[in-house]
Amino acid sequence: MTAADLSLADEVKARLRDVQDFPRPGIVFKDITPLLADPVLFGRVINAMAAPFRGQHITKVIGVEARGFILGAPVALALNAGFVPARKPGKLPHRTVVERYSLEYGSDGLELHQDAILKGERAIIVDDVLATGGTAEATAKLTSQLGGELVGFSFLMVLGFLDGAKRLGADRVRSVITL
Ligand SMILES: O=P(O)(O)OC[C@H]1O[C@H](OP(=O)(O)OP(=O)(O)O)[C@H](O)[C@@H]1O
């Protein structure tokens, strides 16, 4: 880690807002909206999330609804890759593949369009938070079902105490900060 990375991590940590007991009692919710409102910091975060995957011939970036859209679309542009939305059930209009999963505060489902990723395409998954890893694991399963080659995961933050990285394979997980 360089000195510049260290100061970015510190700035990101300083700009997150902790909201106690949201959306359930006992959860400390990491609110990224103060960071998104700062265009300079937002731009530096996107650059840092794309950096580990530059030169790796990524052709698709999959962003997970909803906060993963905000980060995933600019990361896709930074990597000169296409953007693929992984959406909550019933939102995508064309034929889909579906996975259900549980997360830190509930359970849900995700879908990809069947033609969103071609066989052998090199893809990464982008999201704001890695908590239990349920969401990212479901997205990885969808990518594999379509025949994509999942190169890795890029998160803004990893909640290290929840062990999600182990579930995904720690060597494939990159993040700007770990909490
Ligand atoms: O690692 P996990 O335990 O699966 O949790 C991480 C997921 O939880 C949040 O999404 P949420 O479903 O709350 O959706 P949102 O982005 O629409 O708020 C977050 O944006 C990740 O996608």
Ligand SMILES: Nc1ncnc2[nH]cnc12
């Ligand atoms: N603690 C948390 N804060 C924000 N987003 C989350 N997604 C899962 N857990 C979260």
